[in-house]
Amino acid sequence: MNDPFLLFDLLLASAVIALAVATLSVRDLFASIVLFVIFGLLSALAWVRLSAPDVALAEAAIGTGVTGALLLKTLHHMRFVTGRLGQDAAESVTPAQPVPAPVIWANAALCGLITLGLAMAFFAAPQAGPGFEALVTDAMPESGVTHPVTAVLLNFRSYDTLMEVVVLLAAVIAVWQIERGLSEAPAPALGEIWHGFARLTLPAIVVVGTYLLWKGSEAPGGAFQSGAVLAAVGLLLLLSRNYVPRPAHRGLARWAFVLGTGVFAAIALLVAGGGREVFEYPAEHAYSLILLIEGLVTISIAVTLAALFHGREPVALAIEEKRHDT
Amino acid sequence: MTIDPITLAVFVPLFGAIAAFVFPRAAVWLGLGAVLATCATVLGLAREVLAAGEVVTPLGGWAPPLGISLRADGLSVAMLGMSAIVGLLVSFGALDALRDLRQRQYFWPLWLLLLTGMNGVYLSTDIFNLYVMIEVIALAAVGLTVLSGTKDAVRAGLEYMYASILGALLFLMGVGFVYLQLGRLDFAGLIAAEPSGALSAALALMVIGLLLKTALFPLHFWLPAAHANATAPASALLSGLVVKAALYIFLRLTTYMPLPDEILVTLIGALGAGAVLWGGVQALRAERLKLLVAWSTVTQIGLIFLAFARAGQVGLTESWKAAALLILAHGVAKSAMFLAAGRIKDEVGHDRIADLDKSDIRPTLAQFTFALAAISLIGLPPSLGFIGKWSLMEGAMAAGYWHWVAVTMIGTLMSVAYFSRVFAGFLRFDRMRGELAEHKGWALADIAPLTLAVAAISLGLMAAPILSFIELGYPFGELP
Known part of the structure; x- marks a missing residue:
């Protein structure tokens, strides 16, 4: 018991495993999502203990925050489709589709095999761990x-x-192009009290997100984490109806989606020449170029994630008009 | 500012995709321009490879293992060339096939992102980079699958996405294992590594992920629905090009990290044989034309894996050429066939095989195209498919694997049988009486698939130059 954190680590590890089991086994989808979010937060803590603060930030912001919001939005839509939307919260249990036992066992066997392999690889790996550390230093x-x-x-x-970043762009294009003949749930909204909450938290989120971006050059943080945090601004604006997407905003949104990718790729090409390769930033400008890229990529990520949460491409439909009645 | 064609091969379609997305009204012309520019870039790269044997560019000036290099040799340029040329002709086909405004606008950015990802795969020398690229491909491909907007397509697209993401995650886990063992991710590191149990486990994970993505039996469950329900140009791209990216990675990986065991090699062959037989049976049972064509993709993938099923480094140094030829042949012929099937469906109004001969419209040119493509897929001389099958069987016979020869023969007979079902529908045994509109079903849109089908046949005559081209830079020797 040399390490005072050993007990904490053991507790954390068992909690993560227990939460994973609970997430998979609970019958209600809402409970499952909530458990998944807690699971993600504790995993982020585990990454901190593994001395990987960057991964921890990403796990907390993207793996837990944005993913949780997307899952809840999907659940909202599913309740609308199945007609459970208006029900009392206590009754509106959305049961998960039952999975056949053979599938569960086959999955468990495969996952067990992979875990076994991972354990074997871990113990067989050289202890000093070859890696990029020396090269990076x-x-x-x-x-x-x-x-x-x-x-x-x-x-x-x-x-x-x-x-x-291109993957994210492909995702939002794919989501926008899905034919919108599908029925759509009325956008979820925050109640009266939450307006005040939004007013209080919005500035804080903006500050935290920008700080994460700015700090990224010298400490854990960076575009993806910062973008995910700033996406929360978009989510709150959408939920509090301070911003309602309109068809006329599509052009601007498209520019915002491609801004990060476009500028990143353009800089990569423009620095080439004079003996330099593509992506080879001149040493004296490397810092400012990286900051510029990160800043614009952050904007794109934030807008893209918020758009993914909103889901559909805002098109002129009769449904649009009815949305302001709540 | 001078930029090598090797970098442009990835960046041109990327910028094209961005432009086509931002300016949806001009998407068609921007997209077509970008595909044309990509063709020109690949041509420039091919000239460089012809002169130098191989082209290597360390991106950012950082040499591997810290940075990532792009590397082009004969094999990768052949794959790039196939994607670009098939892509160009499918793009021309798409001009007519996509009538809906929404489809016209969204087809181009998705297809160009797909091209970005595929070109990235063919030039990559780093397994983590390959993972990122197959993610780009996966999302763009799912987008193209659901482009038609029908409920069936959305459902098939969702299933495709699950399979694709699971495959990518397995691949990523294998990449993690490799990094744990070797501390580097570039191909040169893989070649230099001592074979070990843990590395074999990593390879196994990556291979399972790739098999899921390339839809080898019995992991093919997502493919028929996804390819059959997409719009015709999307089907042509998905079936002709997209599954080839994972196949190509499989080809590279198994030569850099040889499969450790004869049993595993036999297993790969057995799965290939299963695909040939099961896919054949399903194609015989299929009621719709596009479904039949999709099942034929399953059998062709199985055939390509039969070519891999020759153990050891010696077996692979020979058999990869047969596999590469089959990949090229299938890419050209299958895209022609899907476009032709789409044309037939457009003209006749349905694609039920049983009722094909009852229509009074006769899309003769599309039917001719379909038959030409079928000749290459069946493997009749002088098509490219024939050359591929020939070298597969020649290799299998030389190695004494008579059972694989038998499976190939049975698969060929089955393909004759299921394509004959369609041909019978093209012929008319006087079941339709009255005025025949023999010339009604022709259109300018038939040119693109017809060109592809003619290429599938005539490329067989150029098999010798193609073979010597894909050996340029000797893909499986030592990396620099």
Whole structure:
């Protein structure tokens, strides 16, 4: 018992596992989502204990916050489709579709196999752990930033990061193009009290999100985490009906979606030449270029995530008009 | 500012996608322009590869393993070329096939993002980068699947997305295992690594993920519905090109990290044989034309895996060529066939195989295209499919794997049988009396699929130059 945190770690690990089991086994979808959110928060804590604060921030902001909101929105829609929307909260249990036992057992066997393999690989892996650490440390002075994770994401392997932003762009295009003949639930709304809550929290969220972005060059943080936090602003605006998407806003929204990807890719190409490769930022400008890219990518991520939460492309339909009656 | 064609091959379609999304009114022309520009870029890259054997660009000036390099050799340029040319012709086909304004606007950004992802895969030398690229492909492909907007398509698209994401996650987990063992993610690291149990486990995870994405029996469950319910150009892209990206990664990985065991190789072959037989039976039973064509994709994927089923490094150094030829042949012929099937459906108004001969409209040119594509898929000479099948069987015979030869023969006979069902519908045994509008079903839109089908046949005559081209830069030797 040398490490005072050992007991805490053990508790945390068992709690994470117990929450995972509970999330999978609980019958009500709403309870399942809530458990999943708690599971995500504790996982974020586990990442902190594993000395991976960047992953912890991402897990908390994206894996838990945005994903939880998307899941709840979907549940709202499902309740609307099945006619359970207006029911009393206590009664409106949305049962999960039962999964056949053979499927469960096959899944369990496969997951067990993978876990076993992971454990074996962990114990077989060299203890010192080869990795990028030495290489990253050597290359840090030329990266333009002082936080190694940011250096890897936005300089050494910025091609991967660009493509991850493209993934998000593909997601929002795919969501927008789905034919909107489907029935749609009235947008969920916050009540009276929540307006005050929104007013109080919005500035704080903006500050936290911007801080995460700004700090990213020297400490954990960065575009993805910051974008997810700022997306919460969009979510609150949508929920409090301070902003109602309209067909006329589509053009602007499209620009906002592609802003990060476009500028990132354009900078990558424009720095090439004079003996430099694509993505090779000149050392004296590396910091400002990385900050510019991160800032614009953050805006795109925030807008995209908020749009994904809203779901449909705002098109002129009769339904649109009825939305203001609540 | 001078930028190599190798980088542009990824960036041109990316910028095209952005432009087509931001300016939806001009999406068609922007998209078509971007595909044309991509073709030009690939042509430039092919010239460089012809001159130098291989082209390598370290992005950001950071050499692997810290950074990521793009690398082009004969095989990757062949894949790029197939995607670009098939893509261009499918794009021309899409001009006519997509009538709905919404479909016209959204087809182009999704298809160009798809092209970005596929080109990225063919130029990648890093397994984490490959993961990101297959995610780009997956989302764009799901978008294209549901483009038709029918309820069946949305359901099939959702199933496709689940399968695709599960496959990508398995692949990612394998990537994590590799990083844990080797501390690097580039291909050179994989080649240099000592084979070990943990690395084999990593390879197994990645391979299962890829098999799910490429729809090898019995992981093919998502494919028929997804490919049959999409719009014709989307089906052509999904069936002709998208499944090839995962196949290509499989081809590369299994040569850099050889499958450790004869039993595993036999298992791959057995799954391939299962796909050939099961897909054949399902194609014989299919009631709709597009479903039949989709099941034929399942059998063709199985056939390509039969080509892999030759153990050891020696087996692979020979059999990858047969696999590559079959991949190219299927890409060209299947996209032609799906476009033709879409044309037939457009003209006749339905695609029920049993009622094809009862229509008074006769889309002769589309039917001719379908038959030409079928010739290549069945593997009749002189088509490219014939050359691929021939080298598959030649290799299997040389290695003494007579059972795989038998499976290939049975699969060929089955494909003759199920395509004959369609041909019988094209012929008219006087079941339809009265005025025949023989020339009604022709349109300018038939040109794109017809060109593809003619290419599928005539490329077989160019098999020798194609073979020597894909060996350029010797894909499976030592990386620099």
